[in-house]
Amino acid sequence: MKLFRNLGLLMLGMTIFLSLTLVFPLSPNYSQSPLSTDNCFKILAQADELFLAGQKEDAKALYRECKPDFPAQSAVAEIPEPVYKIEELGGGQRFWSQAQDGMQRNLDSKIYFNLVPLIQNYPQFVPAYEMLAKFCQKEAEFCEKSAKEGQPKNAVEVLEQATETFPDDTVLLRAKIDLMVESEQFLEASIAARQFTLVYSDSPEASEFEKLADKYLAAFKNNINEKLIGQTVVSVLVGAGGAILNNDPYQGLSGLQTVAMLLKGEKGFGAEVAGLYSNQYQGNGQLVDDPEVLKYVQGLAGRLTPYMGRNFDYEYYVVKDNNLNAFALPGGKIFVNTGAILKTQSEAELAGLLAHEISHAALSHGFQKVAQANLLGNFEQIIPVINRLSALVNAQFSQYSERQADILGTRVLALSGYSADGMRNLMVAIKKESGDRKTSYLDSHPAPGDRVQYLEKMIQDYKYNRYGYEGVKSHKAIQDRLLGSVPAS
Structure with a gap:
């Protein structure tokens, strides 16, 4: 035997x-x-x-x-410091206002096809990632069909791009982890949290992410x-x-x-x-x-x-x-x-x-x-x-x-x-x-x-x-x- x-x-x-x-x-x-x-x-x-x-x-x-x-x-330009207010961006206002209008009127194309170029041309504008991620979470099929080569196809990919661009932004990281958990990607969520604690061990939020890493590994x-x-x-x-x-x-x-x-x-x-x-x-x-x-x-x-x-x-x-x-x-x-x-x-x-x-x-x-x-x-x-x-x-x-x-x-x-x-x-x-x-x-x-x-x-x-x-x-x-x-x- x-x-x-x-x-x-x-x-x-x-x-x-x-x-x-x-x-x-x-x-x-x-x-x-x-x-x-x-x-x-x-x-x-x-x-x-x-x-x-x-x-x-x-x-x-x-x-x-x-x-x-x-x-x-x-030649890839250096990404400047993150920007959170459209008035401080120095451009991209038209994309942002069109996307917001699309949100109010539930126009999927107007939302998606303004936010994607906004992120491509102004990658430092953090709210654009947050809005696109929420949209793709709600309209997953539309984002999947509309994305071209190299563009994010779903909410997790949007936030993956955002957290790679701004790895120390804990708001974006939490949003990504929450999305992963919602789709039962518990291990990926645990690893994302753990990597933050390793790279930014002196962050005041490191202990919180350590607990999240343990929690989702157990899940x-x-x-x-x-x-x-x-x-x-x-x-x-x-x-x-x-x-x-x-x-x-x-x-x-x-x-x-x-x-x-x-x-x-x-x-x-x-x-x-x-x-x-x-x-x-x-x-x-x-x-x-x-x-x-x-x-x-x-x-x-x-x-x-x-x-x-x-x-x-x-x-x-x-x-x-x-x-x-x-x-x-x-x-x-x-x-x-x-x-x-x-x-x-x-x-x-x-x-x-x-x-x-x-x-x-x-x-x-x-x-x-x-x-x-x-x-x-x-x-x-x-x-x-x-x-x-x-x-x-x-x-x-x-x-x-x-x-x-x-x-x-x-x-x-x-x-x-x-x-x-x-x-x-x-x-x-x-x-x-x-x-x-x-x-x-x-x-x-x-x-x-x-x-x-x-x-x-x-x-x-x-x-x-x-x-x-x-x-x-x-x-x-x-x-x-x-x-x-x-x-x-």
Whole structure:
């Protein structure tokens, strides 16, 4: 029985691995990132020294030599101090008065198509975000249909843009958190509150947001447990139905076993699956036990996890595998391939990969993925047509999860002091390898080109620092150390 239980856990782990790996495996001769030339290595190494010495403007000048502007990047003006009264804005009065007139007369088009350009042209005017968010909360379908590429499609996206522009504005942050809670995005609400307390720990409102973070994390856990208990009932009923229809008395067993394991919680479930994986890798001689390599990975991740908003017992495993890949298990158990270390060009790029994977754990993607797969799997047993639907649902969940992890990971990368484009640069290299294909409905991951595009837009829109620490020399030293024990691809 223990053998079957362990096999079941490994299969669940594979469900997570196949859906939450960073990218597909790359061929050995994949195109490296824009930072990979010998000349750039010397320039970036010098820039890193200046950065660590506190000479950040001098460092930025050198970083720019190897990091040109994004394609078609326009000069982005600095956002001035927030403005709360239209008389103090110095423009935009026509947009504002037209939007207010639309509100009084219930004219959706007049409201939306005046507030959107008002925000685009005068991003410092805070009341415009508040009005647009309230409108999109009330008229969600209209906003969804009317939004063009790059424009917010719903109230949460409006307030997401507002809080990225003014991260210390607690009125906007509360409004965003309230909206998330209303749509039962308890975990996202908790992380938003927690990140404020970490970045603005000296704010007089930090303790209030700390309490909100704890409150909504508890609500998320309760919500998950209620769903899992509901799944237990479904597993019994559907399993019994399938057993009768298919004359198989054991058919309902796996669903019940899965739910029982999930009810242990993220930490317990993730630790159990991680233990099985590490034992398997250890038995195959694939686990790296070099303390310097492990210390390096843990050190990079240690700069990221304080901003993730989840207090997990994070653990990191380095696996001898030449593919540029990594995967996250629930509860903060992260597996990183040696290929990820050897094929990235800097600490910042590897940190981008780690930030992405840690984000999956922080956002409970793996845990939710297994729960969703278990529920759909139960129905597939007795309704075969569900099989096609579940493939689409799983793909859409995975694409959404990948985008969420890209966004949170890049935000955390910027907060940590690394160059905010570490993940983006990695995706540029992967795009060269995979071509310019577009994302399809059944893809588990967004296409690399799409990811490059939305990461570039995010970095520009939110003024994230592309000229933070790269860490090329320390990264090269670990690569050289690894090459002494891991066969080159």
